[in-house]
Amino acid sequence: MSKSQKIRCVVAGAGDHGREIIDLIDGQGLPEFADWSVTALTDSDPELKGQSVMNVPVVGDDGKFQTLFEQGISHGLVGIGLAQGTERRARVFAKLGESGFKLPxxxxxxxxxxxxxxxxxxxxxxxxxxxxxxxxxxxxxxxxxxxxxxxxxxxxxxxxxxxxxxxxxxxxxxxxxxxxxxxxxxxxxxxxxxxxxxxxxxxxxxxxxxxxxxxxxxxxxxxxxxxx
Structure with a gap:
């Protein structure tokens, strides 16, 4: 299956937990996720915009959610871990849902x-x-x-x-x-x-x-x- 045919995901957070999610979906070759692909990352750090993390582009901050959804990315995951805490996880999760993403x-x-x-x-x-x-x-x-x-x-x-x-x-x-x-x-x-x-x-x-x-x-x- 080509990358364009896979279930396309955005991960909100390009730090440690975000990389764990990328590795789970894309990095380990697991058959459970053969039809999935992480195609975009967002992060609140403006210095990361335009960079790639584990070959996934950081496209901007959470303000990009609606644009990414309209571009055909259907699934969203919170990649925020311990460093930014549970309150920010909750806010980003809500924003992903409001933008229309499925939350697998x-x-x-x-x-x-x-x-x-x-x-x-x-x-x-x-x-x-x-x-x-x-x-x-x-x-x-x-x-x-x-x-x-x-x-x-x-x-x-x-x-x-x-x-x-x-x-x-x-x-x-x-x-x-x-x-x-x-x-x-x-x-x-x-x-x-x-x-x-x-x-x-x-x-x-x-x-x-x-x-x-x-x-x-x-x-x-x-x-x-x-x-x-």
Whole structure:
């Protein structure tokens, strides 16, 4: 199949996570993605415009979405990772949808996903990840390299579960949470919206919305968000 006949994708974000997506679709020769091609990148860094990343051109910033859609690129993926955070991931995801792009789920064939797992639009599960039975994963979620999400977990929209993190059984993670690399969340914990779990932390009790916790056991370093 020629490149012009393939499912054409734009990846929003030309950094580390964007390159992971390009490699998954184009770089590894995986039969699951033989009919796909990443044909454009966008990025907020103006110095990247006109350059190529892994042989994919950076065509500008997010303001190019509508033009790219009108040019026949049908699918959009968020390539924004840890550095720019979950809030920007959420904004870009919404803008891709508003521009008309389909928001596919990508699962590396080297990941293990139970048969009854629900995966929301735009979510990406990378190589070596494990997602156990009964899990419900929201929209625009990243389950990164080697991360494990055990049985019956609920993960809200726009979350990132970083490399090697372990979310144990029955955990509830609300929207736009970052679980850092190598962190462990013990069973049946709830992590509130917008919270951050630091790399290597062990979470033994509930985490309030907006709070950052670090260490073993995890302790707060940022006050939770309050309304008033």
């Amino acid at each position: 789920v990508l699962v590396h064939p080297g990941a293990v996903i139970a048969s009854n797992v629900e995966l929301g639009a735009g979510s990406v599960v990378l190589a070596g990840a494990l997602v156990g039975t009964g899990c419900r994963i929201g929209k625009n979620v990243v389950i990164n390299l080697g991360a494990a999400v055990s049985h019956d977990c609920v993960i809200g929209d726009h979350c990132i579960v970083a490399d090697g993190a372990h979310v144990t059984g029955g955990v509830k993670i609300e929207e736009a949470v970052l679980v850092g690399a190598g962190a462990t969340v013990l069973p049946y914990i709830t992590i509130g919206k917008g919270a951050t779990v630091g790399a290597g932390a062990v979470v033994t009790k509930n985490v309030s919305p907006g709070m950052t916790v670090v260490g073993v056991p995890a302790q707060p370093i940022k006050r939770p968000v309050t309304k008033g």
